[in-house]
Amino acid sequence: MTTIQAPRTPAVTRRRGVNWEKWGWIYMRASGVLLVVLIFGHLFVNLWVGDGIKAIDFAFVGGKLSDPFWKVWDTLLLWLALIHGANGMRTLVNDYATKRLTNGILKWALLLATVILIVLGTLVIYTFDPCPAGADPSLVASFCPVAN
Amino acid sequence: MSAPTGTLAEGHRPAQKKKKSAVAGTLYRGNEGMWSWVLHRITGVAIFFFLLVHILDTALIRVTPEAYNAVIGTYQNPIMGIGEVGLVGAIVFHAFNGLRIILVDYWSKGTAYQKYLFYVVIGLWVVTMLAFAPRHLINVFSH
Ligand code: HEM
Numbered sequence: 001m002t003t004i005q006a007p008r009t010p011a012v013t014r015r016r017g018v019n020w021e022k023w024g025w026i027y028m029r030a031s032g033v034l035l036v037v038l039i040f041g042h043l044f045v046n047l048w049v050g051d052g053i054k055a056i057d058f059a060f061v062g063g064k065l066s067d068p069f070w071k072v073w074d075t076l077l078l079w080l081a082l083i084h085g086a087n088g089m090r091t092l093v094n095d096y097a098t099k100r101l102t103n104g105i106l107k108w109a110l111l112l113a114t115v116i117l118i119v120l121g122t123l124v125i126y127t128f129d130p131c132p133a134g135a136d137p138s139l140v141a142s143f144c145p146v147a148n
Numbered sequence: 149m150s151a152p153t154g155t156l157a158e159g160h161r162p163a164q165k166k167k168k169s170a171v172a173g174t175l176y177r178g179n180e181g182m183w184s185w186v187l188h189r190i191t192g193v194a195i196f197f198f199l200l201v202h203i204l205d206t207a208l209i210r211v212t213p214e215a216y217n218a219v220i221g222t223y224q225n226p227i228m229g230i231g232e233v234g235l236v237g238a239i240v241f242h243a244f245n246g247l248r249i250i251l252v253d254y255w256s257k258g259t260a261y262q263k264y265l266f267y268v269v270i271g272l273w274v275v276t277m278l279a280f281a282p283r284h285l286i287n288v289f290s291h
Binding site for chain 2: 029032033035036039040043047048051052053054056057058059061062065078081082085086088089092113117120121123124127128132135136139140
């Protein structure tokens with residue numbers, strides 16, 4: 001017969017309030033499923049279709065980011081991936097940075113980098129002009145009035 | 149080494165096949181479960197740091213067409229082209245193994261099949277990379 005020593009774990013005394021660690025765990029899985037679709041679509045369109053990496057330039061991105069569909073796609077990708085990655089990195093910080101100070105500094109750095117890049121990336125997506133005034137006509141997308 | 153409380157006592161473990169190392173054959177260490185975790189962690193960190201850089205280089209689209217093209221141009225050479233195969237390989241592994249983790253957590257048979265699921269992940273990874281790598285390398289080297 002298998003004997004399991006008792007008590008295996010001390011009884012858990014849960015603090016009251018929201019269980020953030022649980023929601024973080026669920027977020028890693030929910031965002032993960034969505035990211036599979038978002039990332040595979042992103043890689044397929046940018047690296048596989050047509051000439052792949054060789055086709056990427058300002059005009060290519062201009063074409064994608066003037067389409068509301070890709071704006072929403074890229075926004076979801078930005079937010080979900082960065083928060084998923086940063087939360088995953090928080091797990092590593094907790095595993096390896098055992099000194100209280102180092103642990104704190106690393107987590108604040110993660111938070112800071114995440115907030116700055118999400119704000120920057122979102123601004124770029126929604127304030128971007130594919131046909132900037134005075135741009136070299138040979139570098140912009142074909143639908144721009146100045147394009148040649 | 150004393151077994152931590154909660155694990156099955158020595159002698160009560162189900163019969164094991166050939167051990168790979170002293171710690172292999174315990175729940176996670178030394179077998180598929182451990183290696184999938186190690187790879188998941190390494191690929192996760194690598195993708196995270198790439199993502200930080202990737203958001204910054206894409207932000208140059210908001211500066212000038214010349215600035216963006218100059219930086220993206222540095223990605224379009226053979227050395228980076230090979231690096232991109234590595235990057236896509238890391239992402240594809242992390243994606244499929246992430247789905248494996250979710251199955252182990254939520255599917256009632258997930259824990260029983262975690263080992264087989266790891267080989268499914270490897271198989272899907274090989275198929276995906278066969279669809280991607282040759283085509284990408286042709287683009288990188290032939291234009
Ligand atoms: C492609 C879709 C993806 C899926 C299905 C996925 C899935 C997962 C899952 C299930 C976990 C485990 C979380 C836990 O144990 O609580 C995880 C961890 C992690 N992920 Fe992802 N992920 C994906 C994309 C990404 C991306 C784009 C990044 C980077 C920006 C990333 C970075 C990480 C990191 C750093 C960890 C922590 C690793 C660890 O704790 O050992 N993942 N991922």
